[in-house]
Amino acid sequence: MTLEDSDFxxxxxxxxxxxxxSVMSINxxxxxxxxxxxxxxxxxxxxxxSFLVGCLNAGxxxxxxxYIMWRLERGISEFGVKIVKKGHLVSLAVLDxxxxxxxAAQMLAKGMHAIYAYGAxxxxxxxxxxxxxxxxxxxxxFGFEKKKVIxxxxxxxxxxxxxxxxxxxxxxx
Ligand code: ACO
Ligand code: ZN
Numbered sequence: 281m282t283l284e285d286s287d288f289x290x291x292x293x294x295x296x297x298x299x300x301x302s303v304m305s306i307n308x309x310x311x312x313x314x315x316x317x318x319x320x321x322x323x324x325x326x327x328x329x330s331f332l333v334g335c336l337n338a339g340x341x342x343x344x345x346x347y348i349m350w351r352l353e354r355g356i357s358e359f360g361v362k363i364v365k366k367g368h369l370v371s372l373a374v375l376d377x378x379x380x381x382x383x384a385a386q387m388l389a390k391g392m393h394a395i396y397a398y399g400a401x402x403x404x405x406x407x408x409x410x411x412x413x414x415x416x417x418x419x420x421x422f423g424f425e426k427k428k429v430i431x432x433x434x435x436x437x438x439x440x441x442x443x444x445x446x447x448x449x450x451x452x453x
Contacts, residue, residue, distance in 0.1 A: 288338040290378075292386050295324060295331040295347065302344035303333065310373040312436065323349050323370065330367070330394035334374060334383040346374035348387040350395040358402055358427055358444035366444075367395030369405035372414070384417055389449045392422070396448055406433055406440035415441060423447050 295303065300320050308314050324331050327350055334346030349370045357364045369391070374383050392403055403422075407414045409429065418424035424443040433440035 288336060290334060290336055290345075290381055290383050290386070292332050292334050292383070292390050294328060295333045295349075297321070297324065299333050299344055299347075300324070303347045306344070306347055306373055306375055307371060309375065311371065313371065313434070315371075320349070323351060327351060327395070327398060329397065330391050332387050332391055332394070334378075334387050336378060345378040346372075346383050346387060348372045348384075348391045350391055350400075352395065352398050352400055353404075358404065359446050364401050365399045366402045366404050367392065367398070367400030369403065379413075385421055386452075388417070388422055389451055392445075392448055393451055401446065403445045405443050406430060407443060408434060409439045409441055415443075418443050418445075422449050 300317060303320060304315075304317065330348075330350040332348050333344045336343045336345050350367050351370055353366045353368050354363060355366060356362075358366075372384060372387065395403070403424070405418065405424070407418065419426070422445055424445040426441050427444050428442045430440040430442050432438070
């Protein structure tokens with residue numbers, strides 16, 4: 281069956297422990313920063329509401345095609361002189377074949393609201409300086425600003441753009 285002859289839709293839902301195999305394989309297929317199972321389990325245990333998966337439902341069966349996960353940190357504000365809780369975007373990815381369908385944008389919007397509900401008032405992330413798709417996603421649609429470059433942040437020596445936002449995006453569904 282092809283997508284053309286079936287009804288299909290994309291949606292975002294909370295991750296369960298049973299999804300972690302799919303999440304790990306999406307991570308390994310899309311990003312060089314990979315983690316052991318306990319790392320995902322730890323985030324799922326601490327911040328379950330902001331650990332989301334993006335799914336394709338085609339002809340009644342579900343396929344997990346993306347994920348987003350966050351953790352909460354306390355530190356100096358990126359926007360003023362105060363201590364704030366920050367939502368740190370740990371990792372976000374969508375399988376290549378399912379990109380440009382708005383799945384990452386949907387996960388990012390829901391994820392920001394969910395980590396806000398845990399107390400985060402700012403949102404921060406690092407992204408490879410060469411990663412134009414992700415940089416555009418964060419800056420065009422979600423108000424992330426580039427705050428600094430972190431030299432050689434990644435194991436292969438690439439620099440990171442450190443980005444921050446302090447506004448919630450609209451929640452569209
Ligand atoms: N080129 C330019 N802009 C892009 C691109 C692209 N290839 N892809 C997304 N964007 C921007 C556009 O503004 C886009 O809006 P538009 O389609 O209306 O123009 C917007 O992002 C939203 O795009 P989505 O369809 O929601 O994004 P998608 O589901 O394709 O996922 C993602 C984007 C997650 C960056 C995907 O390309 C991916 O998985 N890449 C590999 C993994 C990765 O780089 N993850 C982020 C690492 S940084 C971190 O995790 C903190
Ligand atoms: Zn980080």
